[in-house]
Amino acid sequence: MSHFTALYDACVLYGASLRDLLMELALTGLFRAKWTEQINDEWIRNLIANRTDLPPENIERIRGLMNRAVLDCLVADYESLICSVTLPDPCDRHVLAAAIKGQADVIVTFNLDHFPSDALEIYGIEAQHPDVFIAHLIDLEPGFVCNAVKKMRQRMKNPPRRSEEVLDWFGAHGLVQTVEALSSFIDLI
DSSP states (O other), rough: OOOOOOEEEEESSHHHHHHHHHHHHHHTTEEEBBBOOOHHHHHHHHHHHHHOOOOOHHHHHHHHHHHHTTTTTTTOOOOOGGGOOSSGGGGGHHHHHHHHHTOSEEEOOOOOSOOOOHHHGTTTTTEHHHHHHHHHHHOOOHHHHHHHHHHHHHOBTTTTTOOOHHHHHHHHHTTTTHHHHHHHHGGGG
């Protein structure tokens, strides 16, 4: 397993398909995926508030599955660092504190402006949009990423999705570089 470590922010875990892809990628061994129970609480709280059609117990079940599926994923004992870090939005300090404690190289987030490089570089951490993060993984090990996307696609049963439909969804959700990189591997996904 790689020592490269990525901390997932709550915003990338909120959507089911991206969460599923990020979890599948975490199982490849290309990197170590990390998050905290506070990050879980945040995406779950927002999902329950916005999707009243989803039973909260089903969402909590997903939390448990995630926490069990990815070895050593939960960062703990980071709380004492929260007050020592500075970010534009104080509500995001727990994410940076967890990244520091979890020895993350990257924070995967849609909220890049919440994690300015000058605030992160002293810790050797970079914030990356999930599209950039996934595109980098494709550059490193396209076979591993294609296999992860294929597994994710094969779980889509209601309705089943063709490879092209999965790429269309990725593109519609801002994963433009990912789609471009995966397009040449369409037969593998």
